[in-house]
Amino acid sequence: MNPNDNPTIYRAPSEVSGEYRDMLIRLMTRQFYAETATAEVFGRSVGCAPTLREKLMAAEFAAEEAEHSERLCRIFEDLGIDPDEVFRSRPPAAKFWDLDMDNWVHIAVFNFTVDRAGSHQIMEYMESSYRPWAEQMGEVLEDEEGHYGNGVANLREFARDPKVFKEFQDLYFRMLPVTIKRAFGRPTGPDNDYCVKVGLKRHTTEQVVNRYLTEMLGYMRECKLKFPPLSAFEKIGAELMPSTKEIILSNQ
Numbered sequence: 001m002n003p004n005d006n007p008t009i010y011r012a013p014s015e016v017s018g019e020y021r022d023m024l025i026r027l028m029t030r031q032f033y034a035e036t037a038t039a040e041v042f043g044r045s046v047g048c049a050p051t052l053r054e055k056l057m058a059a060e061f062a063a064e065e066a067e068h069s070e071r072l073c074r075i076f077e078d079l080g081i082d083p084d085e086v087f088r089s090r091p092p093a094a095k096f097w098d099l100d101m102d103n104w105v106h107i108a109v110f111n112f113t114v115d116r117a118g119s120h121q122i123m124e125y126m127e128s129s130y131r132p133w134a135e136q137m138g139e140v141l142e143d144e145e146g147h148y149g150n151g152v153a154n155l156r157e158f159a160r161d162p163k164v165f166k167e168f169q170d171l172y173f174r175m176l177p178v179t180i181k182r183a184f185g186r187p188t189g190p191d192n193d194y195c196v197k198v199g200l201k202r203h204t205t206e207q208v209v210n211r212y213l214t215e216m217l218g219y220m221r222e223c224k225l226k227f228p229p230l231s232a233f234e235k236i237g238a239e240l241m242p243s244t245k246e247i248i249l250s251n252q
Contacts (some may be wrong), residue, residue: 001035002077005150006082006198007129007197007198008129008199009129009131009196009199010130010133010199011078011131011132012132013079013132016079016130019194020191020198020200022144023191023194023198023200024081024130024133024200025076025196026191027125027195027200027201028072028075028076029071029086030087030183030185031118031121031122031125032072032073032076032083032087032090033090033096033180033182034118034121034183035065035068035069035072035118036065036087036093037064037093037096037097038093038097038114038115038118039062039065039066039068039069040062040093040155041043041093041097041099041101041107041110041115042058042059042061042062042065042107043059043062044059044060044101044102045062045085045094045104046058046062046105047102047106047227048102048103048107049104049107050104054090054135055148055242057150058207059145059182061072061150064143064147067143068140068143070244071136071140072136074135074213075132075133078132080090082228087106088242093183096182097110097114097175097178097179097182097237098155098175098178099171099172099175105158105164105167105168105171105172108151108154108155109168109172110175110176111147111148111150111151111154112148112151112152112154112155112172112216113151113175113179114179114183115144115147115148115151115177115210116144116148116151116215116216117179117180117183117184117218118144118183119141119144119145119148120208120211120215121143121183121184122137122144123141123208124142124201124202124208125137125205126141127199127202128199128200129198129199129200130200130202135225139149147212147222152219154243155168155222155223155225155231156222159224159225159250161168165223166226169225169226171233172225172228172239173228173229173232174228174232175229175231175233176227176228176232177211177235177236177238178238180209180233181236181237181239181241183207183210184205184212184240185205186207187204187206187239187240187241187244187248188205188239188241189208190219192204192205206244209241209244210244210247212242213227213247213248214247215230217250217251220251221251226251227247227248227249227251228248229252230248230249232244232247
């Protein structure tokens with residue numbers, strides 16, 4: 001976003017209408033889908049976690065994701081939107097994230113890949129011009145930081161076992177393209193431009209995705225984890241900008 005731009009700040013539901021309100025609800029819906037689906041993933045993972053520590057951590061993460069969802073429910077309700085209706089329009093969690101929720105390696109890849117994507121979106125929403133939403137995101141981001149730390153620890157643990165690490169790598173090849181598509185959406189277009197113009201987001205989708213991938217890259221190189229081939233993104237219709245492709249090709 002141009003630092004000289006000063007978007008209008010909205011502090012109450014009654015102040016928003018028209019295109020701004022519609023776009024706000026679309027962005028919140030995307031986040032709500034992700035938060036509720038992630039809560040279900042972590043809740044289910046309690047059963048397949050291999051150790052007591054990991055079971056307790058999965059339960060904690062599920063509770064935190066549920067609390068994030070409740071925050072969004074309250075904002076929806078203030079806007080006159082029924083959160084149950086929004087929830088009913090979401091695909092099943094396993095389909096939404098394309099993973100086996102009873103497989104611990106799937107959960108570990110999910111933890112490393114998806115949680116951090118959510119964090120980078122929340123970094124944008126913390127500065128949103130719609131303040132009732134932005135003001136709820138600080139504590140959400142703190143929780144997500146802890147989840148990602150566990151995801152990095154899991155990656156390092158799996159990297160010690162070549163057989164399990166290969167499974168991790170294969171699943172990562174499948175999950176990262178889905179994450180890019182589900183968590184970030186299309187990188188260009190009038191909607192993206194509008195969100196930046198009115199301050200619903202402060203950076204373009206291209207910038208946010210590149211920031212996310214660049215951060216992951218340090219941990220990936222440490223553990224010799226590779227990015228999926230570009231064909232994996234093309235296969236599911238995950239659009240990539242040239243700058244994003246450069247990052248991915250730098251670690252093949």
